[in-house]
Amino acid sequence: MPKGSDIVLSCLRAEGVEVVFGYPGGAVIPLYDALKDSGIRHVLSRHEQGAVFAAEGYSRVTGKVGVAFATSGPGATNLITGIANAKLDSVPLVCITGQVRNTLIGSDAFQEVDVLGITLSLTKWSRLVRNVEEIPAVIAEGFYWARSGRPGPVVIDIPGDIFRTQSEFSGPVKFTPKRASSCCAKDSGLFLRLVDLLNNANKPVALIGGGAKASGAIAPLRSLLDTLQVPTCATIHGLGAVDFAKDYYLGMVGMHGTRQANLATHDTDLLLVFGARLDDRVTGEPSRFAPDAKIVHFDIDPAQLDRVRGCELAVLGDLANTIPAFHLALESAKLPEWSEWLSLVTHADRATPDSGNSEPTVKFLDELYKRLPENSIVVTDVGQQQMWAAQRYRSANPRGFVTSGGLGSMGFGLPSAVGAQIAKPDSTVLCISGDGGFQMNIQELATIRRLNLPVKLVIIDNKYLGMVRQWQQLFYNRNYAETDLSDNPDFVEVAKAYRIPAQRIGLDAIAGSSISRETADLFTNFLQSSEPELLVFDCHPEANVFPMVPAGASLSEMLTEDQ
Amino acid sequence: MKTYHVRYRNTQGTLIRILTAVQRRTIDLPFVHAEQDGEQHVVTLALEMNAKQTEQVCRDWRAIVDVEEVSISDGIVNACNASDVATNFVRRASAQAGAKA
Ligand SMILES: Cc1ncc(C[n+]2csc(CCOP(=O)(O)OP(=O)(O)O)c2C)c(N)n1
Numbered sequence: 001m002p003k004g005s006d007i008v009l010s011c012l013r014a015e016g017v018e019v020v021f022g023y024p025g026g027a028v029i030p031l032y033d034a035l036k037d038s039g040i041r042h043v044l045s046r047h048e049q050g051a052v053f054a055a056e057g058y059s060r061v062t063g064k065v066g067v068a069f070a071t072s073g074p075g076a077t078n079l080i081t082g083i084a085n086a087k088l089d090s091v092p093l094v095c096i097t098g099q100v101r102n103t104l105i106g107s108d109a110f111q112e113v114d115v116l117g118i119t120l121s122l123t124k125w126s127r128l129v130r131n132v133e134e135i136p137a138v139i140a141e142g143f144y145w146a147r148s149g150r151p152g153p154v155v156i157d158i159p160g161d162i163f164r165t166q167s168e169f170s171g172p173v174k175f176t177p178k179r180a181s182s183c184c185a186k187d188s189g190l191f192l193r194l195v196d197l198l199n200n201a202n203k204p205v206a207l208i209g210g211g212a213k214a215s216g217a218i219a220p221l222r223s224l225l226d227t228l229q230v231p232t233c234a235t236i237h238g239l240g241a242v243d244f245a246k247d248y249y250l251g252m253v254g255m256h257g258t259r260q261a262n263l264a265t266h267d268t269d270l271l272l273v274f275g276a277r278l279d280d281r282v283t284g285e286p287s288r289f290a291p292d293a294k295i296v297h298f299d300i301d302p303a304q305l306d307r308v309r310g311c312e313l314a315v316l317g318d319l320a321n322t323i324p325a326f327h328l329a330l331e332s333a334k335l336p337e338w339s340e341w342l343s344l345v346t347h348a349d350r351a352t353p354d355s356g357n358s359e360p361t362v363k364f365l366d367e368l369y370k371r372l373p374e375n376s377i378v379v380t381d382v383g384q385q386q387m388w389a390a391q392r393y394r395s396a397n398p399r400g401f402v403t404s405g406g407l408g409s410m411g412f413g414l415p416s417a418v419g420a421q422i423a424k425p426d427s428t429v430l431c432i433s434g435d436g437g438f439q440m441n442i443q444e445l446a447t448i449r450r451l452n453l454p455v456k457l458v459i460i461d462n463k464y465l466g467m468v469r470q471w472q473q474l475f476y477n478r479n480y481a482e483t484d485l486s487d488n489p490d491f492v493e494v495a496k497a498y499r500i501p502a503q504r505i506g507l508d509a510i511a512g513s514s515i516s517r518e519t520a521d522l523f524t525n526f527l528q529s530s531e532p533e534l535l536v537f538d539c540h541p542e543a544n545v546f547p548m549v550p551a552g553a554s555l556s557e558m559l560t561e562d563q
Numbered sequence: 564m565k566t567y568h569v570r571y572r573n574t575q576g577t578l579i580r581i582l583t584a585v586q587r588r589t590i591d592l593p594f595v596h597a598e599q600d601g602e603q604h605v606v607t608l609a610l611e612m613n614a615k616q617t618e619q620v621c622r623d624w625r626a627i628v629d630v631e632e633v634s635i636s637d638g639i640v641n642a643c644n645a646s647d648v649a650t651n652f653v654r655r656a657s658a659q660a661g662a663k664a
Pocket of ligand 1: 381382383384385386408409410411433434435436437438460462464465466467468
C-alpha cells in the first residue's frame with residue numbers, strides 16, 4: 001500500500017508537476033525519501049527563500065504552477081516572503097510544508113509553527129491535512145485555486161506522520177468548484193456602453209498590466225490594440241505584452257515610467273485598464289491619478305475593481321474572453337479618429353530628455369540587450385537596476401521580463417533566474433542584480449554551479465543600496481544613512497569560490513559614442529557562453545534613475561535629470 | 564452602522580480571512596457572531612464603514628474562495644439582536660466558569 005508521501009507525489013504528477021524546488025528537514029524526510037521513484041525532479045536550493053523564488057521564476061516563464069517544498073518551523077517561515085511575492089504578482093504557486101506530527105500539533109513542539117495562521121493573509125487558499133485519505137482531494141483543490149481566476153499562492157501543510165501512513169489510494173482526483181466563477185462578460189449591453197464611452201472620448205489611453213499575460217490574452221490584446229490605435233502604456237508586469245515597435249506604444253507607466261506614458265495617462269479622458277491592479281507605483285498619488293478620466297477596468301479579480309479609483313465600467317472576467325468580446329462589439333462601431341491625440345502624446349517634446357538616457361548603466365544595458373538572442377529572458381532584482389532594466393526592455397516576449405513588482409523583494413533575482421533557466425534550458429537567461437540584492441540570496445550560486453545552469457549574472461555595482469540612496473539624495477538632504485556598501489566583498493572572487501567564472505568592467509569600457517571591439521566581444525562571449533558566468537559592472541556610485549515621480553506627486557510631476 | 568452577513572463554507576481559515584479583510588483596514592469590529600446555517604455558516608458583523616470601504620471589503624469577501632454570499636442589512640434591528648446574542652454568550656461563558664470553580 002502506498003504511503004502518504006507516495007500519494008502526494010502521484011497527485012503532483014497528475015497535476016503536471018515535473019520539477020519542484022525545495023529544502024529538506026525532519027518533517028519532510030519521508031516526502032524526500034519517496035522522491036526517487038516519483039518521476040519528479042527536485043532542485044535543491046540553498047535556502048527556502050531561494051526555493052520559493054525559483055519556483056516563481058519557473059512559473060513566471062512557463063505559466064505553470066510553481067511548486068516548493070519546505071520542512072516545518074523555520075523551513076516554512078523562510079517561504080513567507082516568496083508567498084507574499086506570489087500573492088501580489090498573481091503567480092500560481094503551491095507550497096507543501098511539513099508539519100509536526102498530528103498528535104503534537106498545538107503543543108509548541110520542536111519546529112512547530114502555525115503555518116496556516118501565519119500565511120492566511122498571504123494565500124489564496126490553504127489547508128492543514130489531518131488524515132492521509134484527504135490528500136488527493138486537498139492537492140486537487142489546491143492546484144485548482146492556485147491556477148484559477150486571479151492566480152496566486154496556496155499552502156498545503158502536512159504533518160510528518162501522515163507522510164508515513166499507508167493508505168488505499170485509487171488515484172488522483174479532479175476538483176470541481178461548488179461556486180461558479182463570476183463573470184459578467186456575457187452582458188452584451190456592457191460592451192455597447194463601452195463603445196459609447198469610446199465614441200465620446202477625445203483622449204483615450206490603454207494601460208496594460210500583468211493580467212493580460214496571466215490570462216494568455218496576448219494575441220487578442222494585440223489585435224484589439226491594432227484596431228483601437230490609441231496611445232498605450234504598460235505596467236512593469238505588462239512589459240512584453242505590446243510590441244515595442246508599435247507607433248501607439250509609449251512604454252512603461254509609473255514612478256519610473258517614460259515621460260510620454262506618464263503624461264498621456266495623466267491627460268487622458270478615458271483610461272482602458274487591462275489586468276492591472278493600479279498600485280501606487282503605477283498611479284503616483286492615487287487621488288490625482290488620471291484626474292479627468294473615466295476608467296474602464298477589465299479584470300478577473302473582483303477585489304481589484306474600484307480599489308484605487310472608482311471606475312465608470314467594470315468588465316469582470318478572464319481577459320481571454322472579455323477582450324475578444326469587446327473586439328467583436330467594435331466591429332459594427334464607427335470609432336472616432338484619434339490620430340491628432342496620438343501625435344500629441346508621441347511628440348518629441350514629451351519624450352524623456354536625451355540626458356535621461358545618458359546614464360552609462362543605461363548604455364551598458366542597451367549593449368547587452370542588443371546582443372540577446374530572441375526569446376531571451378531578463379530577470380531582475382529590485383532597486384535602481386530593476387528600473388533601468390525595465391525602462392530599456394524592448395522585447396515582445398510576453399514572458400520574457402521577470403521581476404518582483406508588487407512586493408519589490410530584494411533577493412528575488414538570482415533564485416528566480418535559477419527557476420527560469422530550469423524551465424527554459426535553451427533560452428538565454430540574463431539576471432540583473434544590484435550589489436545589495438545579489439547578497440540577499442548569494443547562496444544560490446551553489447545551486448547554479450551544481451546544476452551547471454548557464455545563467456548570465458550581472459551585478460550593477462554602485463556600492464550603495466542605490467534606490468534608497470537616490471531617495472536620500474533627493475529627499476533627505478544626502479543623508480546616506482546605512483546605505484553605504486563600499487566594503488562589499490569582491491564579487492569576482494566570491495563567484496570564483498563557487499567555481500563560477502567572473503569578471504569586472506568599469507565605466508571606461510563603455511565610455512565614448514561606441515564601445516570598443518574588445519568590449520563588444522566580451523559582451524558577446526559572456527552572453528553566448530554555455531557556462532554560468534558573472535559580469536560585474538562598476539557603475540557610478542551616485543547614478544540616479546530618471547524620470548521619477550516623487551512619492552505623493554501625480555504622474556505629470558516627474559523629476560528628470562536636468563532638474 | 565450596518566450589519567453585514569457573509570455566508571461561507573466553514574473550511575479551515577475562512578472565518579479568519581473574512582475578519583482579516585476588515586481588520587487590515589483598521590475598521591473596528593464591535594460585533595461579530597458566527598453560526599451554522601444549514602450546510603453553511605453565516606457570520607454577522609456590525610460595522611461602521613464608508614461607501615468606499617464597504618465596496619472594498621465586500622469585494623474582498625467575495626474573492627475569498629469559500630465565501631458563498633455577502634449581504635447587507637439595516638444596522639439598527641440586527642445590532643439589537645446581536646447584542647442579545649452577545650449578552651447570552653457572556654452569561655453562558657461566566658456560568659461555565661462558575662461551574663468549574
Ligand atoms: C527585502 C527588501 N529589503 C529592503 C528593501 C528596500 N529597498 C528597495 S531598493 C533597495 C536598494 C537596493 O540596492 P541594490 O540591491 O544595491 O540595488 P540598486 O538600487 O543599487 O540597483 C532597498 C534596500 C526591499 N525592497 N526589499
